[in-house]
Amino acid sequence: MRAFLGLALALLLVGPLATLNASDQSQWPTPLASKPPDQISGPLSGGTGDHTKYDALKQPFTSGPEVTKACLSCHTETGKHFMKNIHWTWEYRNPDTGQMLGKKHLINNFCTNARGNEGMCAQCHAGYGWKDESFDFTDETNIDCLVCHETTGTYYKTPNSEGSPACSIMFEGKPPIDYNLVAQSVNLPQRANCGTCHFYGGGGDNVKHGDLSSALTNPPRELDVHMDAQGLNFACTACHVTKSHVWAGSRYRVIANDEQGTGKPGQRRDVATCESCHGNEPHPVDSLAAFKRNDHISSIACQTCHIPEFARGGVATETDWDWRTAGKTRNGEGYHEHGYTQGNGEERYTYKSIKGTFTYGENLVPLYRWFDGQMDYTTIDTKFDITKPVAINDFTGSREDPRSRIWPFKKMTTWMPADMGNGTLVYNHLWGEDEDSYWGNYDMGRSIAHGMKQFNLPYSGEYGFVETFSYWPITHMVAPKEEALACSDCHAENGRLDGVTGIYMPGRDHNVWVDTIGIIAVIGTLFVILGHALIRFFSSMKTKQGQH
Amino acid sequence: MAIRRVRIFTLFERFWHWSQMFLIVVLMITGFGLHGFHHLLTFEQAVTLHTLAAFSLLLLWAFSIFWLFTTRNWRHFIPTVKGMWQVLRFYSFGIFQGEHHPYRKAYWRKHNPLQALAYLMLKIVLFPLIWVSGLIYLFYFLWRDIPHATQILDSVALIHTGAAFTILVFVMIHIYMLTTGHSFKEHVMPMITGFDDVDLSPEEEAYLLKDEPGVIR
Secondary structure: OHHHHHHHHHHHHHHHHHHHHHHHHHOOOOOOOOOOOOOEEOEOOOOOOOHHHOHHHOOOOOOHHHHHHHHHHHOOOHHHHHOOOHHHHOOEEOOOOOOEEOOOOOEOOOOOEOOOOHHHHHHHOOEOOOOOOOOOOOOHHHEOOHHHHOOOOOOOOOOOOOOOHHHHHHHOOOOOOOHHHHHHOOOOOOHHHHHHHHOOOOOOOOOOOOOOOHHHOOOOOOOOOOOOOOOOOEOHHHOOOEEOOEEOOOOOEOOOOOOOOOOOOOOOOOOOOOHHHHOOOOOOOOOHHHHHHHHHOOOEOHHHHHOOOEOOOOOOEEEEEEHHHOOOOEOOEOOEEEEEEOOOOOEEEEEEOOOEEEEEEOOEOOEEEEEOOEEEEOOOOOOOOOOOOEEOEEEOOOOOOOOOEEEEEEEEEEEEEEEOOOOEEOOOOOOOOOOOOHHHHOOHHHHHHHHHHHOOOOOOOOEEEEEEEEEEEOOOOOOOHHHOOOHHHHOOOOOOOOOOOOOOOEOOEOOHHHHHHHHHHHHHHHHHHHHHHHHHHHHHHHHHHHHO | OEEEEEEOOOHHHHHHHHHHHHHHHHHHHHHHHHOOOOOOOOHHHHHHHHHHHHHHHHHHHHHHHHHHHHOOHHHHHOOOOOOHHHHHHHHHOHHHHOOOOOOOOEOOEOOOHHHHHHHHHHHHHHHHHHHHHHHHHHOHHHHOOOOOHHHHHHHHHHHHHHHHHHHHHHHHHHHHHHOOOOOHHHHHHHHHHOEEEEEEOHHHHHHHHHHOHHHEO
8 A cells, every 4th residue: 555655656746747858858859740830820810721632733733833823723813913912013113202113123232133133033023934024924824822822841943044154053953842742731821931032132041121030930939029939920921911912011111100000800901010900009008107108109110119129039130231342253263251150150151252241230229210101212213422322212201290200220331333424323234144144254344234235224334332321120020028128228318219310308318508507506506505504603613712 | 472382384284395395305316317317217217206206296286285275374475575684684694693593483474584485486486387397298299299399398398407406406405494593403393293483472372372272382
């Protein structure tokens, strides 16, 4: 009996330990037997069909467009919907400024221009085969459904044209795609799907945005409270809600101050703002400070306090790029240099012959400015003064403008090629199979002349380099609330909002005259009191002596 | 005329004075912290305390204004020039000669003319200035969309800070004044016990002895 009791006790004691051990082991990073749970994509999560059961997806496929045809055989209207969105058109006419934007036209201060380099850049076009102007934007079967919807992680894309032999070698030797497997795996887009392109903008992980990196594929809570893989597990589309394959949340036309809030249930599918979920009084009023925080939302974007730093999670972003050093070769061949080890231990290139010199940063404090949501781009036809830094995308905003709030930005600085004679940016012919492409011959004079001629653009023949800035509103990597900025991060001298104009902030601002006069008055009073007291003291001594 | 110990500060007045003192100290410390003069508290703590203290003080003032008018005690603060010269002369010269303070508290005049004027100015100029500017400051986000809001806020902050400095100067002089005369303790005790020496007319003395025996010792 005693032995039995002992055994029972031992089991009781060891039992929980054993189960603890088992749960430890289950989190060991071994390949998972089952798929991870679906990410939250808003009300559409779940679905009503099992794509492994559809005959259309069991037929033999040899290419992407064949899969697309199969998709469209059931999703009959999707092609028409999809062709209206910017992932397909790469084109956006800003209704306020009239500027023609989108990757099809713009020049950025990273790899500069997609135009004329589609053979490489349009790997991130949600379609098949865009390599030059001949691409048919009206053919539904050119849509790439898989890149956004497949969930095996085995699907990949390669450049649409071969490019220079030195480059095309990088994309050789990949395993063939099992189209039936990927087609049957489709689901609502997961973070990894969007991340395939959006995490790698600018030519590498987190290079461009600073707040979009591969660290968000499976982020911990500290990196992003919403995308937290163990917690809320939001997919990108949980916020970037869609309506007929058109996404909310545009960088070309930002809603910097959403006064509409949540709207009625299920109604707002046009914005990706914080307010569209959290409303316009986001802080629960459990203290006086919470009242003040809710007051602040009319002046301060949520992101300003809730994303205290960007390029977190171990992946660096580029902050400076210098195209002036590009083109150096060793034994006639391009090369690259490591020189930066980022937080997650990975090495980053600090020099590449094809691109120039890079500077990286991690855990960066943003730049804060009033922002009305309107970006004004320096496009290929914008003339500027070559002796001054050029803003690739400038923005306006002020305290007086009701659409504006104080926003965080990543500021990118790049020395990049320009037409020094005409004072314009240039289309550089980077990618191509011809003799003129820069990524092959390292002759920028030729590649620019080719790029400009290809689109009948005026070119003076004299190229040089200009200093450029670009501004990237920071809106991802929302930190847990305990990591949000404290009042004193801004309400202080040399605080975060030091450079923000048009406001009076207690703690930051002082009226020098009031302070000076006030301090003099207080010290003066002290002296008068001391003087008065001293005279009293000595005169009373005299009186006492007189009495003796 | 007889000098008698008379209760000149009621329990409410004493409560008012000391809680007001406490709240003003809190407001001074937190306020100058918010202004950036020190960092003893975080900005959030300072804002919370400053706001709480300010609302408490407003409530206290609401009660005290009601009390002043319902009890007719406001009459103590009517400005007068009678005796003003003697008081000024005392603080400038007489005090150094070992003279006694020329003013004797009367039953319906418990402050000397300089005191009454100083407190009156505090009540009708300085305090309203700081609480009106403070409320406008606090509720900035309600009026931030009117034209020139930033400039107005700038001026409001200027007035609020300026008034705070002036109150600090007042407090310094006020405390120093306690050391003049007999002793610091003798000046402070009336605000604790309520009793002080008052010059009573025979009629007042007779009235108090007969009808308000608790008020006279």
